Amino acid sequence: MLRIVDTRTGHLVEIPPVRRHLLSICVHLSADEAGIGLGDLRALLVGDVLARTAELHGLQSRTFLTTPDLPHEQARALERAMSALGAHPPATVGVHHPNGTLGAAADVHVHAYGTAAQAGDGGVRIDVGRVGPASREGDVPDRAHLLAPGLLDAAVPEGTDPLAVRMLMLGHAYRAPITVTGTALEEARRTLGDWRQLVADWAQEPSRPIPADVLRHAHAVLADDLDVPAVLDALVTVATRADVPAGAKFETFAFLDRVLGLDLAREVGHQHRAAT
Template identity: 65%
Template sequence: MLRIADARTGRLVEIPSAHRHLLRICVHLPVIDNGIGAVHLRVLLLGDVLARTAELRGLQALTVLTAPDLPQEQVQALDRVMAVLGIHPPATVRAHDPSESPSAAADVHVLAHGADQQASVGGVRIDVGQVATAPPEEGGPGSPDAVAPEGTDPLAVRMMLLGHAYRTPVMVTGAALVEARRTLRNWRQLVADWAQEPSRPIPADLLRQAHAALADNLGYPAVLDTLRSVERDAAWRGTRTCRPVPSSRRSPTLTASSGWTSRARSATSTRRHHDLGRLPTPRRAAARQIRLA
């Protein structure tokens, strides 16, 4: 069951309705004035996470992107942004008049907070929180359009935005980007280390936790928290002295022969998407799970 809070009522709604296996998603892009900014990235990213979560639940997701009539250079820039952030391209792109309320038929409408929409429009409404950027003197990128300045790992931007519940406003700071890059660097190093060990299935309890969090109003911050706990376990395990432990005293969460290492492998979530094809099959599966988040 996939449940989403309708922004108009605050109630959790099961989507899609019973006996249907197709989820229709309409992502409404805000007006683009001076380039693609952080709020545009966040709206696109939320639509992508919703579609991936639906597919995890065995549903088929059909995403339609509605946007103002854009010049060709902005269309190309939009394509590049979606590609570097690992966002699946929509099935259809439609132009709409910004002065008109969105009216595309969909099970879920994804909009930036504050966007106009008539109450009569069907489907669940998801309001995505606004994104602000700290000024340069406070360590921020300085403008919404510079949320991913040149040289910034795009997946660090993705991770930073996904670290907050989708309705929560986000302040982009230099410190937040640095922390996201540090976490990604650590996770990639762990993945490289685990690549030297035998592959094992992802532990069922971790999969259940991640799937349950995503199905409950897209709780992807909880999925990232799970990965951070795996990282902490890995760091603690690395500080232990290499002293044999009698088999009768071994904990299944501390021994390499147990599922511990495969639990940690779920941290492959933020490896670059073009690296996934080079991972052994179980790790590739783990990476796909967390690419949702």
């Protein structure tokens, strides 16, 4: 059973609301003059993780995406940014409509920061917290660059894995505001690199089952308001547990990456190819 807090009521509700095996998700990007920005990308990631979590719990999912009426160049930039961040492409993409017809009957509506509910929206509403890069003067988010065709360019230094942005965002509760700083990005990049190397090392050892307590905990926190930061914390703990064999650590990281989407097995096999 998946439960998430409905912004309208502040209460946990079960999704989907009736016993069936399809979860319908509609992600709403901002329609203001600021255009598509990092907050919109965060909403996309929340929708993506929700869909992945549903699938982990045995549900099929279908995602719709509503956007402003974007110029072709910005629409292509949005597609590239979604791909770079590892978000599964939505089943349907449409422009905001006054009647809110696209995805109106969705089970869950994920709203980027600052978006308003559309007429006809039913289901559960999730409001995603604000996100932005820090200005040079301090930690005040600066949206000035966000109309640029390269949505990630100003937030991700050249040569940085865009999935470090995904990891940074997943490390915060989806309702909490985030300020993207160079320090935070570097920490996410370093952790991501360390985990990939560990996974590659563990993959060389015999496979072992995922510890039952870890699996129960991960399922529970994901099902209870999509607590992805708790999953990341669990991986930190598993990595250092002396009672968990290397093969079990590999299986744990690989399994939970189905939700996290961080490509944690990227380095598996690279040592062998380098040696030959």
